[in-house]
Amino acid sequence: xxxxxxxxxxxxxxxxxxxxxxxxxxxxxxxxxxxxxxxxxxxxxxxxxxxxxxxxxxxxxxxxxxxxxxxxxxxxxxxxxxxxxxxxxxxxxxxxxxxxxxxxxxxxxxxxxxxxxxxxxxxxxxxxxxxxxxxxxxxxxxxxxxxxxxxxxxxxxxxxxxxxxxxxxxxxxxxxxxxxxxxxxxxxxxxxxxxxxxxxxxxxxxxxxxxxxxxxxxxxxxxxxxxxxxxxxxxxxxxxxxxxxxxxxxxxxxxxxxxxxxxxxxxxxxxxxxxxxxxxxxxxxxxxxxxxxxxxxxxxxxxxxxxxxxxxxxxxxxxxxxxxxxxxxxxxxxxxxxxxxxxxxxxxxxxxxxxxxxxxxxx
Amino acid sequence: xxxxxxxxxxxxxxxxxxxxxxxxxxxxxxxxxxxxxxxxxxxxxxxxxxxxxxxxxxxxxxxxxxxxxxxxxxxxxxxxxxxxxxxxxxxxxxxxxxxxxxxxxxxxxxxxxxxxxxxxxxxxxxxxxxxxxxxxxxxxxxxxxxxxxxxxxxxxxxxxxxxxxxxxxxxxxxxxxxxxxxxxxxxxxxxxxxxxxxxxxxxxxxxxxxxxxxxxxxxxxxxxxxxxxxxxxxxxxxxxxxxxxxxxxxxxxxxxxxxxxxxxxxxxxxxxxxxxxxx
Ligand SMILES: Nc1ncnc2c1ncn2[C@@H]1O[C@H](COP(=O)(O)OP(=O)(O)OP(=O)(O)O)[C@@H](O)[C@H]1O
Ligand SMILES: [Mg+2]
Numbered sequence: 001x002x003x004x005x006x007x008x009x010x011x012x013x014x015x016x017x018x019x020x021x022x023x024x025x026x027x028x029x030x031x032x033x034x035x036x037x038x039x040x041x042x043x044x045x046x047x048x049x050x051x052x053x054x055x056x057x058x059x060x061x062x063x064x065x066x067x068x069x070x071x072x073x074x075x076x077x078x079x080x081x082x083x084x085x086x087x088x089x090x091x092x093x094x095x096x097x098x099x100x101x102x103x104x105x106x107x108x109x110x111x112x113x114x115x116x117x118x119x120x121x122x123x124x125x126x127x128x129x130x131x132x133x134x135x136x137x138x139x140x141x142x143x144x145x146x147x148x149x150x151x152x153x154x155x156x157x158x159x160x161x162x163x164x165x166x167x168x169x170x171x172x173x174x175x176x177x178x179x180x181x182x183x184x185x186x187x188x189x190x191x192x193x194x195x196x197x198x199x200x201x202x203x204x205x206x207x208x209x210x211x212x213x214x215x216x217x218x219x220x221x222x223x224x225x226x227x228x229x230x231x232x233x234x235x236x237x238x239x240x241x242x243x244x245x246x247x248x249x250x251x252x253x254x255x256x257x258x259x260x261x262x263x264x265x266x267x268x269x270x271x272x273x274x275x276x277x278x279x280x281x282x283x284x285x286x287x288x289x290x291x292x293x294x295x296x297x298x299x300x301x302x303x304x305x306x307x308x309x310x311x312x313x314x315x316x317x318x319x320x321x322x323x324x325x326x327x328x329x330x331x332x333x334x335x336x337x338x339x340x341x342x343x344x345x346x347x348x349x350x351x352x353x354x355x356x357x358x359x360x361x362x363x
Numbered sequence: 364x365x366x367x368x369x370x371x372x373x374x375x376x377x378x379x380x381x382x383x384x385x386x387x388x389x390x391x392x393x394x395x396x397x398x399x400x401x402x403x404x405x406x407x408x409x410x411x412x413x414x415x416x417x418x419x420x421x422x423x424x425x426x427x428x429x430x431x432x433x434x435x436x437x438x439x440x441x442x443x444x445x446x447x448x449x450x451x452x453x454x455x456x457x458x459x460x461x462x463x464x465x466x467x468x469x470x471x472x473x474x475x476x477x478x479x480x481x482x483x484x485x486x487x488x489x490x491x492x493x494x495x496x497x498x499x500x501x502x503x504x505x506x507x508x509x510x511x512x513x514x515x516x517x518x519x520x521x522x523x524x525x526x527x528x529x530x531x532x533x534x535x536x537x538x539x540x541x542x543x544x545x546x547x548x549x550x551x552x553x554x555x556x557x558x559x560x561x562x563x564x565x566x567x568x569x570x571x572x573x574x575x576x577x578x579x580x581x582x583x584x585x586x587x588x589x590x591x592x593x594x595x596x597x598x599x600x601x602x603x604x605x606x607x608x609x610x611x612x613x614x615x616x617x618x619x620x621x622x623x624x625x626x627x628x629x630x631x632x633x634x635x636x637x638x639x640x641x642x
Contacts, residue, residue: 053535074541086532090554099550100540147536 002186003064003077003154004029005050010059012045019045021211023059027155027189032181035191036198037208038234043191046208047157050189051080064154074103079148080157083164085140087132093119093143094128097150114150121180122146138169145180155187162197174200195235199223207231225361229354232283238311240348241322245280248349254359255349257282261318262296267347268359279352286311288346289324291332295341298322303334312338396611400424404606411607423612432585433613436593439582441620443508443589444571450513451567452560459522459556460548464534474523480516485576493580503587508578512571518563525559526552561631565624572621590617 005027012020019042027033035043048054050061052073061069068076079100087096094115101111119125122142132140141161148156162170162177178201181188192198198205199219207214207222207230215227226232232240246260248271255271257280258264265282291312302313305328312324312332324340332338349357370378398414399407400423406413427433461467462474492511501507529552537547578589588596594613 051535051539053538072541073535073538078539080536080539082532082536084530084532086530086536088533088536088551099537099542103541103546147540151540 002030002184004031005155005187005189006060006062007046007050008060008062010046010049010061011057012042012049012054013057018211020049023213025206025213025216027187029064029187030185032178032188032190032201032203033206034198034202034204035189035206035208036193036195036235037214039193041208042211043193043208044159047080047159047189047191050155051078051157052076053080074100077154078157079151079153079155080159081144081148081161083160085132085144085161085164087140087143087147089132092129092131093124093135093146096132096143097147100147100151111150114152115146118146118149121149121183137164137166138173141165141173145177149180149184153186155189158188158190160192161190162192163194170197177201195237207234209234225358226348226356228356229281229283229350232348232350232356236285238286238313238323240283240285241320242281242283242350243316243318243320243322245277245282245349248275248277248280253344255357257347257349259316259318259320262316262320265296265342265347266344267349268345269347269349269357270360272357275357276351281350283348283350283356284322284342285346286323286325288343289322289340291324291326291330291338292341293339295339296322298324298338298340300332300334300336300338303330303332312340314338396614399608399611400615401612402608404608407607420608423608424616426609427612427616432588432593433590433616435586436588436590437617439505439508439587440572440590440617442505443578444568444620446505447509447512447571448564448567450509451515451518452564454513455515455518455522455563456553456556456560458519459524459526460552462519462523463526464531464552477516477519480514481520485511489576489580496581502581503584507581508587508589509571511577512567512574515567518567521559521563522556525556529555558631561628565628565631568624569621 005025007023007025007027010020010023011018023046035046037043045054049056049069050063052068052071056069059069060067063076063078088099091099097115097118098111101114106114115128116125119128122145124139124142124146127135127139127143132143135143141164144161162173165173174197177190181201190197190201202219204216205219205222206216209230215222215231217225217227222231223235226235229242233242243259243262243265245257247258249256249258250271251266253266254268255275256264256266259282265284267282297317298312298314299316300312300314304311304313308328310326310328310330310332312326312330314322314324316322322340324338326332345359345362347359351357395414399411401419401421402414403418403420403422406416406418458477462470462477496502496507501510533551533555534547537551542551573591574589575591575595578592579595582588582592585593585596594610594617597610597613
């Protein structure tokens with residue numbers, strides 16, 4: 001029942017403004033793919049093009065082997081859950097779920113069976129006769145998901161479905177969505193700008209930026225081996241610290257990166273042939289650092305205690321900001337001068353175009 | 364307004380008495396008409412103070428049954444008011460949907476032209492309209508009486524705003540649910556505009572029911588009088604025939620449907636006047 005989605009050279013323009021430029025992407029049947037990116041990068045637009053709510057200016061969309069970009073939304077075999085849920089306010093929960101089935105001429109008994117099944121799974125079977133106004137936000141959200149499930153679609157499309165829930169409910173619903181995906185084995189495409197949702201739900205994350213796909217990869221791949229400086233900075237919290245590299249030379253184990261006024265950072269990155277250090281930079285995640293006797297001199301400005309660990313927000317002599325990590329029971333205080341050592345195998349190097357270089361993966 | 368400071372006790376008392384005085388001023392003429400309608404005509408012809416003097420009768424009401432064209436006029440008013448209201452609701456809904464939801468060339472310009480209609484007083488168009496209706500032989504017909512009131516720019520404006528206020532994601536959800544455009548309009552959007560329909564319907568009905576000028580011009584046959592015209596016509600010759608009490612009884616009779624409509628839809632009238640949406 002679930003089907004693969006194949007997007008080929010898709011372009012979208014609003015008037016003269018291009019919002020998606022030559023996007024290609026393959027989503028396997030049963031895969032959970034998350035579109036992640038900053039606000040306005042075109043995530044919703046891409047999803048809505050798959051749904052048929054936006055016209056395609058160039059390119060093709062295939063679902064389960066059939067080309068669908070010319071079909072009406074209702075004929076594509078996809079179901080969508082909106083951020084605002086978009087329930088029909090004057091219809092009961094049951095009618096909300098049944099409406100789409102009535103429109104394709106499914107028998108009454110079958111409709112009732114599917115509604116009951118979905119309601120049971122989502123634990124909303126006691127709410128079937130209520131109107132949306134009489135439901136809580138979380139319950140509405142379930143109805144919206146239920147309305148998608150009963151259609152037994154080839155693919156589910158979600159546009160930030162959790163962003164109107166409070167933090168606790170969001171966490172719970174996230175877990176339930178993951179379970180639902182396992183249980184249905186359905187193809188799911190999920191748009192969010194919440195990294196945690198992306199990391200926890202996705203089989204693969206599609207990172208979008210500036211009309212393009214920056215990187216497609218499994219969550220940890222995107223996190224540990226970002227393809228570009230944009231991805232490196234966008235994924236992870238706290239954000240990766242970026243320092244300007246003055247020069248890069250071959251060191252003993254890998255590239256040795258010189259940061260003006262700070263010192264040398266050793267990495268395990270094999271120095272690329274003919275690397276151009278113009279505009280190059282080096283990226284360091286807080287978790288790959290620790291205080292030591294030698295290393296980068298950091299003036300600590302803010303100490304953020306997270307319990308199990310402590311984040312040190314500070315400034316280097318060259319004026320760059322750096323976030324470092326220390327033990328939970330550290331005695332470091334704001335205003336202290338500390339030295340920070342960096343794990344060479346976890347250093348990221350970026351050239352002037354933003355392309356990223358990493359140490360080889362450990363066997 | 365909603366952010367106004369809370370009203371103090373003294374202010375509250377003053378407002379209360381102000382409301383009482385205004386209510387009395389508003390209601391007194393109606394009470395007077397009611398009183399007259401239950402008073403004998405002969406007594407009234409000697410002086411209207413007879414209304415207070417024990418000349419009670421129901422004859423004025425029983426006279427309505429046989430004595431005049433009032434039933435015919437009542438029927439005319441009902442046909443015109445119901446017809447005009449239906450017309451306004453249907454056209455305003457369709458136009459509102461088209462302006463709010465469909466993309467078509469000239470949409471913005473035509474909407475502005477419709478809005479111009481809000482600013483054009485009936486007086487300015489009545490002569491050409493009379494000419495046109497003469498040419499088309501529409502005077503002294505129900506269609507002729509209803510037609511001008513059916514083009515209600517305010518109705519189009521109201522429904523357009525109302526359709527615009529419905530999130531387009533509702534339409535999109537319905538599109539994904541494989542509903543046709545008409546089904547979306549009929550089954551999904553129209554039910555959501557019911558509060559606006561009620562408001563618009565009441566106003567149109569009251570306007571049509573109370574309209575005087577156009578029926579006076581267009582419905583000149585006695586058979587085609589609406590209630591307002593009919594009652595006014597009997598007022599002209601009341602001295603020789605029906606009498607003041609009878610006239611008052613007719614007025615009360617004429618007000619009954621309006622009263623019923625008001626009582627049934629009171630909630631919507633109040634929200635309509637205060638400009639809020641019905642919850
Ligand atoms: N109807 C429209 N007309 C013109 N431009 C539009 C329209 N819809 C979207 N855009 C533009 O297209 C770009 C992508 O919008 P889109 O809604 O896909 O972003 P998004 O990634 O979903 O952002 P968010 O995270 O804020 O939801 C934005 O720059 C937006 O301004
Ligand atoms: Mg969006």
